Amino acid sequence: MAHVLGQNQYGKAENRIVRVYRDSTRHEIKDLNVSVALSGDLDDVHLTGSNANCLPTDTTKNTVFAFAKEYGIESAEQFGITLAKHFVDNNEPIHRARIRIEEYTWDRIKTPDNSARFIGSEEVGHSFVRNGGETRTSEIVYDGESVQVISGLKDLVVMNSTNSEFWGYIKDKYTTLQEAYDRILATQVTARWKYGFTGKDDEAQPNWNRSYTHVRRHLLEAFAETYSYSLQQTLHSMGTRVLNNRSEVDEVRLELPNKHHFLVDLEPFGLKNDNEVYYAADRMYGLIEGTVHREGVLPVIPVA
């Protein structure tokens, strides 16, 4: 029985690029991790040892660095679209490019304002401290015809110290869990959202950076304001909040590990634990995943 070469792709992963803008004494920096994956007419590369259709991964890396100079990096999404179109439009055998980008953000270091020491503070134009919170992500796919942009974030860790319950669930032979009427709810948010943008010639790009800021804010607000009866309910609130407020977004997918905080039994020591002392567990953990999308829009963000 014959064998068939199925889906395949290749490229240079994790190109760690820092772009500095030095137009004034107030520098700007973009710090990205860019991964390229190309597909197309690559059967020979796999079957015969001919690399005639292969744009080397090393060249894809060079292109990333060169484009940072030639086109600049206004946003990860815009940069990714430019890269993806280049690879497909300029290499006959390449039919599809997927660019994944992680972005790390930096805050400015501030020092006391010398004109008013101990009162104001001023930023140092070339000094930065890395903001260690969530990582911004994006994935741009271009197939020669249209563009698909899925942006997101990961490692955004949040906690509600109250306003969370969990009860009324199925009880079977293997159930030992006690119902909870006041518990900590904590999770490490991974979110991905798909834009309606498809990259038609006359289609304006969304303001990607502004959109990111707002989606992130809506996720946080929905998490904080939802009185929760299950992490699923919180997930659904977070997704719908984004769709309700950001028309440029079509679909939201969330992965929410339940970072369990177990109440410690202090009774053996003659102490009462009124939801004050918790043990933060690593593993095992609940994992809640789900998609919310607009009616009539085909969801495309894959299950992890």
Next chain:
Amino acid sequence: MAHVLGQNQYGKAENRIVRVYRDSTRHEIKDLNVSVALSGDLDDVHLTGSNANCLPTDTTKNTVFAFAKEYGIESAEQFGITLAKHFVDNNEPIHRARIRIEEYTWDRIKTPDNSARFIGSEEVGHSFVRNGGETRTSEIVYDGESVQVISGLKDLVVMNSTNSEFWGYIKDKYTTLQEAYDRILATQVTARWKYGFTGKDDEAQPNWNRSYTHVRRHLLEAFAETYSYSLQQTLHSMGTRVLNNRSEVDEVRLELPNKHHFLVDLEPFGLKNDNEVYYAADRMYGLIEGTVHREGVLPVIPVA
């Protein structure tokens, strides 16, 4: 515009279970990391705060541990099938269960054979050293009708110190790579393979452990014996070798990061580097991915 709840699933992830068989002084151990994900009639859990259809993740955890005693763990696949069927067949609202398992293997510690010290050696029946090589993986999905099993491995690191070339590729404006006629080829194999097995009533399960051992062997042999003109070609050889030799397997998907080893330029120091001294780089790296499947079989292993 209305919003729709799309694909969603939940369960307890990363249940770290060690099962000891103590039937004789020669103990056996199984060391697994089991993750459960359930889907079904869960709209209310997301929308109304009712958990009436929710089997708690805590209960799925309890079930994993209880089943290790009730049914034992002959193989990860068999254990996963038993779990998946239980969740779907015994919980009306649960329509689909996905069980993912990582397995860590242990070797026996040997001590000098006292009857012939310094000549033979004998194993200690209850003492083990963890084999730190690859992790065995499996994913079992059951939807109430049929079973799908995708087994695999990850973190199997291999190297050929010669018999690898790379030349004849596309050159464009951004190309600087020199062609190579003798290079190191090293990669960290992630492989997944799908079995033809679908869990029909009268269908015998493959010998999962034996199948794993053979697939792993064929992957290693194909890597070692392929004179390579590209990592894609090596990937294809590895996939087809498995399909050629293991009829129980339908589809193989491989992810092969190119762990670059760069020849160090020693000429500034008056030394000639005849492919002897390399710098092993971490990032960026080439990433080559692909599927090989039998003709007529629909490939199902998702892109990572």
Next chain:
Amino acid sequence: MAHVLGQNQYGKAENRIVRVYRDSTRHEIKDLNVSVALSGDLDDVHLTGSNANCLPTDTTKNTVFAFAKEYGIESAEQFGITLAKHFVDNNEPIHRARIRIEEYTWDRIKTPDNSARFIGSEEVGHSFVRNGGETRTSEIVYDGESVQVISGLKDLVVMNSTNSEFWGYIKDKYTTLQEAYDRILATQVTARWKYGFTGKDDEAQPNWNRSYTHVRRHLLEAFAETYSYSLQQTLHSMGTRVLNNRSEVDEVRLELPNKHHFLVDLEPFGLKNDNEVYYAADRMYGLIEGTVHREGVLPVIPVA
């Protein structure tokens, strides 16, 4: 020749404790990772199998959780001192306790102020987002007589995009590095500082939280304001800045990996790289370590 049991210690490591203060609707949280190490009259535990002098590591864990309720956690240092004294003062065979604590900080989630939507914002009293930046560290040692406190931080990543040079160094047969007159200087700060505090009966504890905030600020300011000819010089500025401004600190030790940012050669692509496009490397990296201490004070912070 006889063998001797040398330095030994034991205890429960990495107790992950979250303490919630719920005295008002504005909750406060402390999130710590506490490790206990005890030493003393423990020869028998090692030699004879008698555990008569062994306070189990499980009990040290229980004590950590119980003390979070009994004594609260005002600061990691104060909590550590209370724990260390308890173990030594209440267990005859235990002569020395070392408590190491990592602290993770959380910011409050803010939502739009409903009385002035889109203008002000108000915090949600029970909702937090983890501040992913540096981790605060502390080590408290008590030997029955005096207390030693070494506080610190790790994973504080900083970058200067200019004002750094490196030239005038030794050139030998193995030198290929070009002198640099304008480079990026980036590092991931690990700092430890020892307090003069020794825990005498009438000795007031420093305000640990306030001291931490100020030391951190001085480290950042010194990094930002130093025009650097070597990372060693920057290190020295950072250490002396702390000693000059914080009289409660005696000694500062810094570990500064040089997170190399290499200028990418864009000339092959007809582009000029005016210190704009960098490749951020992972490994190898320069590692610069050093201590600055007050004259007459014996430095005690160990080399990593």
Next chain:
Amino acid sequence: MAHVLGQNQYGKAENRIVRVYRDSTRHEIKDLNVSVALSGDLDDVHLTGSNANCLPTDTTKNTVFAFAKEYGIESAEQFGITLAKHFVDNNEPIHRARIRIEEYTWDRIKTPDNSARFIGSEEVGHSFVRNGGETRTSEIVYDGESVQVISGLKDLVVMNSTNSEFWGYIKDKYTTLQEAYDRILATQVTARWKYGFTGKDDEAQPNWNRSYTHVRRHLLEAFAETYSYSLQQTLHSMGTRVLNNRSEVDEVRLELPNKHHFLVDLEPFGLKNDNEVYYAADRMYGLIEGTVHREGVLPVIPVA
């Protein structure tokens, strides 16, 4: 009050070098991670911005790669001694060099012996699979007069499924632990051992590779053969076993995290758990550390 520059050192860390020996079709490889730290007359580098006494970390990196060709790598220890002596003996301001090396080992890939397919197997001379078990470590210090070598290993994970008890310990107000008469004992061994070798002119170097193999074997055997009443007792057996059998070793220090395996309570499910089903916990964990050394030898391996 004046400030003093205390202990300081610098160098290039984590030079990832792979050395291939291709003298026959049966290649040999050495895979090392080499870190250099130099100390000496470096006050000016810290204080004045003069780098006149600074051998750049980049040069130390070049030297590592060049020496791999010039002198070869017979063992990590020998390679480290050669490097350390070079840095101190050839750079007037450098008074002390510390070389730390991690070594990763590779096994040969075997393929079926074609002359007797399915019976014998033969190794492929240039194909290797990384042995994912423990990492071999070494630290070489040279101060211009004598050499100190501390070798070791880390991440050697071992388990005894029986022959371990723990009882008879101190009970206090915070004790809840039940005594155990048959438990799993598992740990991830970090071991360091100091050689008596001091590098005098007429002093032969030990056979470092052979010594490593034997020390590792004695650690495993002692772990397997000790009926344990505490992990401390097991630690002591492991250390003394090495000293009893390897005269070239003076001192052994072990760090043994107690990788807890908790018996799962299956009674709620009507099942009896006869030490068969365990939950493998990540954190918190007991941590047992200790040194065993020959009488009259000053122990020097630092506490971690």
